[in-house]
Structures are given as structure tokens and as C-alpha cells.
Amino acid sequence: MIHYLDQLLFAALPYAVMVVFLLGTIQRYRAQSFSYSSLSSQFLENRQHFWAMVPFHYGILTVLAGHLVAFLIPRQILWWNSKPARLYVLEVTALAFGIITLVSLGAVVLRRLTSAKVNVVTSKADWFLYLLLFVQILTGVYVAVFNPWGSSWFAASATPYLWSLIKLNPQIGYVAAMPLAVKLHIVNAFIVVGFFPFTRLVHILVVPNPYLWRRPQVVRWNRDPRRTGAIES
Amino acid sequence: MSCREKRTRHGAAILTLFACFLLSSAGQAQEAANTFRQSCMSCHTIGGGKLVGPDLKGVEERRDREWLLGFIVNPSSVLASGDAYALKLKDEAGGVIMPTVVGMTRERAEAILDLIAGESQLEESQFAGLDIGDEPFSEADIERGRQIFRGDVRLANGGPPCLSCHTVEGLGGLGGGRLGPDLTKVYERLQGRKNLASWLLAPATQTMQPVYAKASITNEEILPLVAYLEDEAQIGTADTTTAQVIFLILGLAGAVLGFVAADSVWRGRLRAVRRPLVRGER
Numbered sequence: 213m214i215h216y217l218d219q220l221l222f223a224a225l226p227y228a229v230m231v232v233f234l235l236g237t238i239q240r241y242r243a244q245s246f247s248y249s250s251l252s253s254q255f256l257e258n259r260q261h262f263w264a265m266v267p268f269h270y271g272i273l274t275v276l277a278g279h280l281v282a283f284l285i286p287r288q289i290l291w292w293n294s295k296p297a298r299l300y301v302l303e304v305t306a307l308a309f310g311i312i313t314l315v316s317l318g319a320v321v322l323r324r325l326t327s328a329k330v331n332v333v334t335s336k337a338d339w340f341l342y343l344l345l346f347v348q349i350l351t352g353v354y355v356a357v358f359n360p361w362g363s364s365w366f367a368a369s370a371t372p373y374l375w376s377l378i379k380l381n382p383q384i385g386y387v388a389a390m391p392l393a394v395k396l397h398i399v400n401a402f403i404v405v406g407f408f409p410f411t412r413l414v415h416i417l418v419v420p421n422p423y424l425w426r427r428p429q430v431v432r433w434n435r436d437p438r439r440t441g442a443i444e445s
Numbered sequence: 446m447s448c449r450e451k452r453t454r455h456g457a458a459i460l461t462l463f464a465c466f467l468l469s470s471a472g473q474a475q476e477a478a479n480t481f482r483q484s485c486m487s488c489h490t491i492g493g494g495k496l497v498g499p500d501l502k503g504v505e506e507r508r509d510r511e512w513l514l515g516f517i518v519n520p521s522s523v524l525a526s527g528d529a530y531a532l533k534l535k536d537e538a539g540g541v542i543m544p545t546v547v548g549m550t551r552e553r554a555e556a557i558l559d560l561i562a563g564e565s566q567l568e569e570s571q572f573a574g575l576d577i578g579d580e581p582f583s584e585a586d587i588e589r590g591r592q593i594f595r596g597d598v599r600l601a602n603g604g605p606p607c608l609s610c611h612t613v614e615g616l617g618g619l620g621g622g623r624l625g626p627d628l629t630k631v632y633e634r635l636q637g638r639k640n641l642a643s644w645l646l647a648p649a650t651q652t653m654q655p656v657y658a659k660a661s662i663t664n665e666e667i668l669p670l671v672a673y674l675e676d677e678a679q680i681g682t683a684d685t686t687t688a689q690v691i692f693l694i695l696g697l698a699g700a701v702l703g704f705v706a707a708d709s710v711w712r713g714r715l716r717a718v719r720r721p722l723v724r725g726e727r
């Protein structure tokens with residue numbers, strides 16, 4: 213029974229979510245291209261927004277980059293980790309960014325709950341996405357603390373598993389006997405991918421990367437308030 | 446077409462079929478050898494003596510093939526049926542139950558029994574296991590084993606070091622990984638050198654098997670690892686929670702440092718320019 217469940221979750225689910233991801237993102241772009249946005253609520257409230265969203269994005273992008281590097285160059289990661297001191301530096305750094313991401317996500321959710329204006333524009337899909345992200349980050353931090361050293365065993369086990377999926381020959385033996393938290397982390401990641409096209413996560417596909425290297429723009433604010441009235445910050 | 450040409454074509458077809466049969470048999474034999482190496486060798490030898498499980502040399506002289514097939518395909522159900530011989534094997538293995546090999550079928554079990562029968566005829570089977578002897582290990586062996594365990598000396602075939610997933614007491618620093626069990630007392634759990642060496646020769650857990658199937662640990666690495674783990678079992682106690690707590694504290698401290706750094710970098714953001722501007726407008 214468990215064997216069949218593993219087959220379902222680790223050999224069938226990844227392909228099912230990829231189909232949903234591809235068809236869903238294409239269809240949404242064709243039907244509602246202007247909905248490809250983070251639907252930012254910064255305009256409604258920007259103090260809490262800044263202190264929640266900025267650390268969250270630094271945290272999640274660093275952690276995701278770590279996963280990507282271990283997926284792309286596992287041998288080099290194992291080489292780096294061959295000196296325990298270097299392994300410890302990598303793992304402590306990854307854990308710190310994981311905790312930053314978790315705390316920031318908490319701040320994001322708190323803002324959605326406490327700011328009346330932001331609360332109004334929060335959809336059910338948003339709440340479900342926050343739940344998925346919370347499970348994902350919490351299990352990630354849990355695994356980092358209770359099942360270390362993830363950077364090494366990810367490179368040795370998870371990377372060949374993910375490559376086997378890409379090669380259309382799923383080798384679930386790499387992950388089938390992993391601890392429950394690790395399996396939950398993997399399965400939840402697949403669910404996030406499947407849910408991706410129906411949420412504001414689509415903004416990942418339209419990140420305005422040129423902002424990183426374009427020339428700075430000076431925005432002048434010189435209108436006469438006596439004619440237009442005072443403005444709220 | 447002449448009779449001679451017909452005969453030549455028939456001959457060629459028969460030869461092709463025969464070659465296919467030989468290739469298929471060779472493929473099955475190779476698969477059985479791989480399966481034995483990966484799934485059986487950590488607990489059994491063929492002619493190398495008892496490990497956790499019995500020596501399988503001439504096993505079909507002790508039990509008939511039908512019983513053996515049933516046991517290999519699903520050991521748990523044979524044990525659950527109350528079979529006296531299976532229960533005796535369990536007792537002799539110190540209560541260890543033979544795991545069900547993932548994907549094991551009757552056909553694959555047949556091929557493994559054929560392999561065991563063939564290897565039993567040889568003077569020394571390739572599956573006789575590793576004989577480390579009873580001589581005391583040197584300090585140099587123990588230190589080299591420690592270095593291999595930690596990863597300072599990398600495994601020759603590129604496998605991840607033990608520290609990735611396992612810890613032992615006295616490792617130093619933040620200790621080893623905790624994906625797999627603490628190995629401080631593994632020497633005692635596996636009941637000695639020979640069993641431990643055989644385990645390392647073909648790690649049989651579901652997580653380790655695929656990783657080390659392509660990156661096996663060599664005999665030259667197994668000896669110092671056994672030396673190190675034997676030494677650890679004598680001096681260590683399996684308690685590594687302190688390292689775990691220190692790791693968590695370091696992670697929390699790093700996160701706090703991150704927030705403090707962010708606050709110092711963005712201290713003036715919104716507060717320094719924009720809000721005073723807005724206030725000035727009022």
C-alpha cells in the first residue's frame with residue numbers, strides 16, 4: 213500500500229503538476245495576460261509591507277538558489293562539504309535564511325490579517341497559497357534542524373531523483389524511505405508547482421529583471437498641494 | 446531460392462535465436478549478481494560464513510526451492526504464517542527480520558537462486574564477503590577512518606561521506622548528519638567487524654542503496670571505517686543533542702543578524718525622504 217502511495221506521490225504527481233503548470237500558465241497568459249502580476253498591495257499599506265516582503269524575498273530567493281545549485285552542481289557541493297567547517301558554514305547560513313523566510317512569511321500573513329484594506333483584497337487562493345508556503349518553509353526549517361546535513365544528502369539523493377524525473381525514468385528509491393518531513397517537503401513543493409498558475413505566484417515568470425541594470429530614474433514631486441489638496445502617506 | 450540457400454537462411458535464423466537466448470541469459474545472470482550485491486550481501490555471504498543472516502552456500506541442500514522462493518519474495522508473510530524454519534532463522538539473526546526487496550518477483554528470485562547454486566560450486570565465490578581478520582587496528586587506521594567518515598578524505602568512487610547523514614559521538618564541531626541513525630554503537634548493533642564490513646560493502650537500506658550502488662565504498666576504505674566505528678563503540682555514547690541545539694542557536698543568531706543588518710541598511714528608507722516630504726506638504 214505504502215509502495216503504491218510512494219509511486220503516486222513521487223512518480224505520478226510530479227508529471228501531473230507539470231502538465232497543470234504548463235497548460236495553466238499558457239492558458240492564463242492567453243486569456244488574462246494582465247493578471248500576470250504579484251497584485252501588490254503596497255499601495256494600500258507600505259510600512260509593514262516593506263519589512264515583511266523584502267526579507268521574505270531575500271530569504272526565499274537565497275534558499276531556492278541553494279536548492280538550485282545543489283541540483284545543478286551536486287559534485288561541487290559535495291566537494292565544498294568535504295571539509296566539515298565549510299559544511300557547517302553553509303548549513304548555518306542556509307538555516308538562518310530559512311528562519312528569516314519563515315519569520316517574514318509570518319509578518320506577511322499578520323499584515324494580511326490586521327490591515328483592513330489589505331484584508332479586503334486577499335482572496336481565498338491567497339490564503340491557500342500562504343498555507344502551502346507556510347508548510348513548505350516550516351518543513352524545510354524542520355528538516356534543516358532535525359535531519360541535517362541537507363546540503364550533502366540533497367546532492368546525493370534528491371538531485372539524482374529529480375534528474376530521473378527529467379529523464380522520464382523516475383527512481384523513487386532515492387526518496388521513498390526518507391523521513392516523513394522530507395517527503396512532505398517534496399510533495400508540498402509539487403503541489404505549489406501545480407497550484408502556481410492559479411495564484412499571484414505567476415509574477416515569478418514576469419519579474420522585471422531589467423530593473424537590476426537599467427539607469428536610475430529620478431521621480432520629481434513638485435505639484436502644488438494648495439491646488440490638489442493634501443495627500444495621505 | 447535453392448535448397449542450399451534455404452538451409453543457409455534457416456541456419457542463420459537458428460544461430461541468431463541462439464545468440465539472443467545466450468545474451469538474455471547473460472543479462473539475467475548479471476542482473477541477479479547486481480541484485481545480490483546490492484540487496485543480499487550486507488547480511489549474507491556465499492561460502493564466507495554467517496553474518497546477520499546465514500551463509501547461503503548450498504542453501505538448496507537445506508531447504509527446497511519452492512520454500513526459498515516464497516521466503517525471498519515475501520519473508521514477512523512466511524514469518525507471519527508461523528513457519529518454524531523462518532522463525533528459527535529470525536532467532537539466529539538476533540530478531541532481525543529479512544526485509545522485502547523492492548520489486549522482488551518470483552522470476553528474479555529464481556535467477557538469484559540459480560546464481561547462488563552456481564557460486565556454491567566455486568572454490569571461492571565473489572560473494573564470500575570481506576575478511577578483515579581479528580588483529581587489533583592501528584591508531585593510523587582509526588584516524589584514517591575518522592577522516593573518511595568526516596569527508597576530509599573523499600571516497601574514491603565519489604560517494605557522499607558518512608557525515609552527510611550519520612553522526613557519532615566525539616566527531617567534534619556540529620557533529621554529523623541525522624538523516625540516518627547515530628552510528629556510535631553500530632559496531633555493537635551489527636555484532637562485529639565482519640558484519641559491519643559486509644554492510645559497508647553493500648549498504649542495503651533503501652536510501653543508501655541507490656546512492657552507493659553507483660559509488661561503492663572500496664575495500665581499502667572499509668577497513669579504516671570499521672576501525673573507526675569499532676573504536677567509537679568502545680569510547681562513545683550515542684548522545685548528540687548538544688550539537689543539534691548549538692546548530693539551532695547559530696541559525697537563530699544568523700537570522701537575527703540578518704534582520705539587524707537589513708534594518709541598518711534600510712534605516713532611512715521611507716523615513717528619511719518620503720515621509721518628511723509628505724509631512725512638509727501638509
